Amino acid sequence: MATEAAFTSRPETLAKYLKLDQKGQIMAEYIWIDADGETRSKSREPHPTQHIDRLALCPKTPRTSSCRVQRRSSAIGGSCQSYFCALWAVGVSSVSWLGAKSPPPAKKWMTVDVLHRLPQRPQNAWGRWSTRSSAWHRQLDGKAHRMMSASVAKLAHELGRLETGSEEEGHFLSCARICDTLKEKEYTPEDLPMWNFDGSSTNQAPGDNSDVYLKPVAVFPDPFRGSPNILVLAECWNADGTPNKYNYRHECAKLMEAHAAHDPWFGLEQEYTLLDLSNRPFGWPANGFPAPQGPYYCGVGAGKVVQRDIVDAHYKACLYSGVKISGTNAEVMPAQWEFQVGPCVGIEMGDHLWLARFLLARIAEEFGAKVSVEPKPIPGDWNGAGLHSNFSTKEMRVEGGMKHIEAAIKKLEGRHKEHIAVYGEGNEKRLTGRHETGSIDQFSYGVANRGASIRIPRECAAKGYGYFEDRRPASNADPYRITGIMMETIFGSVA
Structure with a gap:
């Protein structure tokens, strides 16, 4: 076994393998x-590092495509008025790119498989973009216009890589890997x-x-x-x-852009539980339970915390990657930890939280540990796991901001059910009114009250401005859905 x-x-x-020379290439995960x-x-x-990988004549082969560009053109002086399909421009009669009736933006990378027909008496030219291809093309500055009006053969000779081959009916010119490093x-x-x-x-x-x-x-x-x-x-x-x-990010990004004038700041507190390969929390007895909760929260020392090496490795990895991680601590239940990300502005919050989750899973993988974000991983008298969400706008962060905080909380109260619906699966097991949670069926708020739906930090209440914490989201909730509905409820939806 x-x-x-x-x-x-x-x-x-x-x-040993990470130190090997990459020969000028990079890897993107x-x-x-x-x-x-x-x-x-x-x-x-x-x-690719080379500017032009190859230009070769090849037999016609059927291919599938998600994007096609067709252009009718007449024969002038026996040569085809051709069109370099990686370089979109005027004269395109119809364009369909992932369903959009417009060409991809100029100077964007995309997968391209360009095929140019070479009949004996050419009457038209057509090409294809395909995201199934392994060839990558990019617009070439300064050459696009000249290439579009050139014949296929002339185009190939311009690039200087036309290989010997037939120009009979049914042959195609395949252009691959034209790009800048x-x-x-x-x-x-x-x-x-x-x-x-x-x-x-x-x-x-x-x-x-x-x-x-x-x-x-x-x-x-x-x-x-x-x-x-x-x-x-x-x-x-x-x-x-x-x-x-x-894809919950797309709608979230639209909301963030529409309400960017409010300068929304977010900070998320990701709780999680580290499990062994038998799905038992690390450090728990095989046939029993550890001592009751109490000494584990922010604990130090053997018997109180486990797998701190995973936590520290994750913290360093986040710092290296530029993730805005802002802290870690052991949580109330043994083998449960938390990291915080933020403050982040707008859509950046979801991006950084998801990347931090990915890094944690990858690091735990190397230690043979599983990361659970179940909101109630262990039934009974044990704390669940949440994704407490801190929020403020520029209006809330200045003197007199408490009125904006209270107005926002009032709006959140009116859409309690809508928020619960996107705040994570299995949250009803966690939001019981016990173990530092509010009831899933009842909205509440208070100063320094960790048993409420919304907590206003005591320091903010004393100053009269700052931020508030939504304690309802479960640890497995999607940060794009949390931050998106927060903006929608407080500032309104967008078309």
């Missing part, structure tokens, strides 16, 4: 959130290609239409492989150009 040690990483072996609120990831090399630490989401994954394996798409697209939205340094490798947080999109059902 496999032992627990077999499931953990060997640091000396891992370090794309991260997304699946239907069950778990992070998933897959890795790729996002940009980016310098280290200059990556933005706009620099990186969209990608895709099998959504039927993550419960995000049916098997007969399984491709789900990954749109980069945030880039972080990679603490596992080191510089210049990167982690890429991505939104999930359907092939018809609509956000995937589980």
Whole structure:
């Protein structure tokens, strides 16, 4: 039988391979959130180092595509008035890109498989973009206009890489990997290609239409492989150009942008429980329970806390990646911990919390530990796990801000059920009115009251301005849904 040690990483072996020369390439690990609120990831090399990889004639082969561009053109002097399909421009009669009736923005990375037809007596030219291809193209500054009016053969000769081949009916010119190499630490989401994954394996798409697209939205340094490798947080999109059902970031970002004038600050307190491979909390007796709660909260010393090495490693990884982590502490139940992220402005809150969750899962993986964000992992007289959400606006943070805090709380009271609906699965097991929680069925608020739905810190009440804490969200809640509905309730929805 496999032992627990077999499931953990060997640091000396891992370090040996991480030190290998990457030969000028980088790795980008794309991260997304699946239907069950778990992070998933897959890795790729996002940009080839060569400017032109190849131009070759190849037989016609059927391919699928999510984006097509067609343009009718006439033969002039026996040569085709061609169109370089990686370089979009005027004259395009119809464009469909992920369902949108407009071309992709200029100078954006995207997957491209460009095919140019070469008939003996050319009457038209057509091309295809495909996010299923492994070839990556980018607009070439200063050459786009010249290339669009060139014939296919002339285009190939301009690039200087036309290989010997037939120009008979049914042959195509395939152009691959035309791009610029980016310098280290200059990556933005706009620099990186969209990608895709099998959504039927993550419960995000049916098997007969399984491709789900990954749109980069945030880039972080990679603490596992080191510089210049990167982690890429991505939104999930359907092939018809609509956000995937589980892409909660999209609507949240719209709300944040619409109400940006209020300068919303968020801080989230992520509680979690560390389990062994048998799903037992670390440090708990195999056939019993530890001593009652009391000495474990912010505890120090053997018998009070376990797996502090995971907590410290996670903290350092967050700092390296630029995640705005602001603290850690042992929680009330043994084997339960908390980290805080924030203050963050707007959509940044959800991005940083999700990246912090991903880093924690990856680090715990190396220690052979499971991370549980169940709101009530152990039944009985034990605290649950929450995602306490701290919030303020610029109006709340200045003298006289308490009236804005109280006005916001009044609005939250009016939509208590709507908030509970998006504040996490299984939250009814946690919000019982016991163990520092309010009742799931009743809204309440108070100063320094950890048994209320909303807590106003005593310091803020004394000063008359500051922030408030929503204690209702469960530890497994989606931060985009929490912060999004907070903005919607207080400031209004957007179309």
